[in-house]
Amino acid sequence: MTIISDKVTRPNGRVDKSHQIYENSKGMGLNFMSNSNPTTLNQMNKAHPLSFIIFAVSSTALLNAAVIAEWTFNAGANSTARLASSGVPAGATISGLSFNSSFTDVGPGAVPNDVHDGFGFGGNSGDQVIFLHRANYFDGSAVPSPRPTVSDYTSWGQGSAQGTGADLSSNGNAPIAFTIGADAVTSVTVDSLTIDFTSGGASIWQIQEAGAAQGAGGTLNSGNPLITVALNAPVVIGAGESKTFTINVNSGALNSLHNIDGLALNGTVASIPEPSSGILLCLGALALTRRQRK
Numbered sequence: 016m017t018i019i020s021d022k023v024t025r026p027n028g029r030v031d032k033s034h035q036i037y038e039n040s041k042g043m044g045l046n047f048m049s050n051s052n053p054t055t056l057n058q059m060n061k062a063h064p065l066s067f068i069i070f071a072v073s074s075t076a077l078l079n080a081a082v083i084a085e086w087t088f089n090a091g092a093n094s095t096a097r098l099a100s101s102g103v104p105a106g107a108t109i110s111g112l113s114f115n116s117s118f119t120d121v122g123p124g125a126v127p128n129d130v131h132d133g134f135g136f137g138g139n140s141g142d143q144v145i146f147l148h149r150a151n152y153f154d155g156s157a158v159p160s161p162r163p164t165v166s167d168y169t170s171w172g173q174g175s176a177q178g179t180g181a182d183l184s185s186n187g188n189a190p191i192a193f194t195i196g197a198d199a200v201t202s203v204t205v206d207s208l209t210i211d212f213t214s215g216g217a218s219i220w221q222i223q224e225a226g227a228a229q230g231a232g233g234t235l236n237s238g239n240p241l242i243t244v245a246l247n248a249p250v251v252i253g254a255g256e257s258k259t260f261t262i263n264v265n266s267g268a269l270n271s272l273h274n275i276d277g278l279a280l281n282g283t284v285a286s287i288p289e290p291s292s293g294i295l296l297c298l299g300a301l302a303l304t305r306r307q308r309k
Contacts, residue, residue, distance in 0.1 A: 083203070084109040084280040088136055088145045094120050097136045097145070100193070104284040106201030108257075110194045112278075117150075118190065126272070132190070139274045140213045147218075147273040149266050189261035192225065196257035200287050203252040207245040208262065209279040210235055216271035221263040224250050229263060235273075243281065254287055 084100045091097040098111040114120070119133035127133025127148035135146045197203045208222040210233075217236035221229040222244055233242040252258050266273065 081281060082209075082279045083107065083205075083282045083284055086112055086278045087143070088275075088277060089143045091123065094122050094134075094136070097123055106198050106286060107203045107252075107284045108196040108198075109280065113192050115190045115192075130270075142213055142276045144213050144274045144276050147215075147264065147275060149269060149271045149273075151270045189223075189225075189263050191262040191264065192259055193262075194257055194259045195252050197252045197254055197284075199255050201284060202254055202287055203282060203284050205246065205250045205252070205260065205280065205282040207243050207281045209241065209243045209281060211276040211278070212236065212240040212242075213274045213276045215273040216266055216268050218273050219263075219265040220244050221265075222246055223261060223263075225259040225261050232263075232265070249282070 085102045088097050100109045103109045117132045119131050121127045121135035123136040125135040126146050127135050130151040132150045133148040212235045219232045219234050221232045223229045230246045233244040235242050
């Protein structure tokens, strides 16, 4: 029996929904458990010569569905530790979050409250959260010292005029970024991002591969405290590759505070059979075919 598990998990660890799909081995001609109708190996080969091959491939290619990384902001003596990822499956590397240079990092135990973009960490509504603060000014307005130039725009907003372009430059583009890598025998597919809200102002979130068009936005607020925003299309990180992703955050309100309990990245991590495994599968298929012909 093959069991394929798929679940949606909130960043705070609570499971919202879970289901399992059971694929009975009888459907593949593999009736090992039936005492009333015993099946010999030779009969199985004749009836379904490729059953073992299909089963072997499916068992290596279907791994770690649903949440592939979380950023919970729960622990750590500094911002780097608080922004680190967790729950990353073997074969993949997913970095901590990094913020655009327009943000002031006030660190753990502090709430950002100056005129600029900022982030900090602490307790809120019984959870450890990240505090996100939007600056007191728009991109096109006079920027207070020590950020007096157009290259130091705030990162909040929506559309190119408000600095949410999908790159990592310091002119106010996407405020948050992270990088995903896959080892030599693994591929990673990224589908969407889930955001968990505790309190504060409403905000709009988007995710995209760096340099690509933004995905559809989702509004996060007290009436909609858990949202999932998708990429325009799933992005695949092939074996040995790495790609950077950026997250846009928009709020229409200046000098606003947004308290986020956690983020969860959704996708799949799959192992890629080594060449030697593929050769063995082919030889097995040939042997089974020849046996069937005898």
